[in-house]
Amino acid sequence: MPEGRIIKSLSGFYYVLHDGQVTQCRGRGVFRKKKVTPLVGDNVVFQAENKLEGYILEIKERKNELVRPPISNVDQALLVFSAIEPDFSTMLLDRFLVLVESNHIEPIICISKVDLLSQQQKQEIEQYAEEYRKIGYEVILTSTVTEKGMEQIQPLFEDRVTVIAGQSGVGKSSLLNTLKPELELKTNDISMSLGRGKHTTRHVELISFGEGLVADTPGFSSLEFLTLEVEELTDCFPEMSRLSEQCKFRGCLHVKEPKCAVKEAYEQKEIPSYRYEHYLQFIEEIKQRKPRY
Structure with missing residues (x-):
């Protein structure tokens, strides 16, 4: 049986890419019984008599999956x-x-619309970019007007599955259109009355970029930490994760514990204050989360 990757899900149909060809498939009833839903990004086994009448028989093990947007087997996220x-x-x-x-x-991290900044605003953004680079993140400043940063982004997509995510109105579709004009993805300017963009991407779809695949998604409709536990949060802050090995107590949460290396680094201004403050806020948010049954 052939194997392929689901690149689009729409109205109960799954579009499977295999050897450069796309086959329209339905999921077998067995998935519904097991309460398993095929996701864009899934590697699947399928059978098909033709390009319009295929059936997904098996979903291969996922290395990761996101709930909103619903997509699996992602290598990287361009935020x-x-x-x-x-x-x-x-x-x-x-x-x-x-x-x-x-x-x-x-x-x-991609910071867009830098062409609209005043000199002072530009200095502030460059300061933030430098702070995130110091943590270890790749940060690219871009403009679809001047095409600044486009040459840095294009190679990142090769041989990888990339999700592009961010708030509405930040220019995700404009970015993809600049990199690949034939896409002609719909874009919307910011609503000045609401101060936010309108959703222009309605479904998740993987788009071929050279040898890579890029997901243009409707964005994260939920930004809650639904499954993350308090003890896991440190690992999501790389600069704190590195320092935690120097804390006196194993499992230190870096809140009230004595001889905490993270708190010491914060007090010495080696960690940006906003990063530590956000960490504390997220800790509290997870603690206040209602149990899910």
Whole structure:
């Protein structure tokens, strides 16, 4: 039986890429009985008489999966955050980073619309970029108007499955259109009354970029930490994870414990204050989470 990857899911049909050809498939009833839903990104075994009448027989083991957007087997996430319109938010970026890190997906930070910045605003954004680079993240400043940073992004897609994610209105579709104009993805300007963009991407679809695949997604409709436990949060902050080995107590949460290396680094301003403050806020949020049954 042939094996392929689901690249689109729409109206109960799954579109499977195999040897450069796409076959329209349905899921077997056995998946519904097992309460397993095929996801975009799944590697599957299928059978088909023709390109329009295929059936998915088996879903291979996933290395990771996201719930919203529903996609699996992702290698990296390009997190697109605008420098302005809407304004850059370290809180929102850190929330995205934690969600991505907790799913063992490599994050890349893209700060868009830098052509709209004043000189002072540009200095502030470059300061943030440098702080995140110091943590170990790749940060790329971009503009679809001047095409700044495009030459850095294009090679990142090769041989990898990439999710592009971020707030509405930050320019995700514009970015993809600039890199691959034939896509002609719909874009919307920011609503000035609401201060946010309108959703223009309605479904998850993997798009071929050279030898790689890129997911244009509707964005993360939920940014809650639904499954992350308090003890796992440190691992989602790389700079804290590295320091935690120097803490006096194993399993230190870096909140009230004595001789905590993370708190010492924060007090010495070796960790940006907003990163530690967001960490404390996320700890509290997870503790307050209602049990799921």
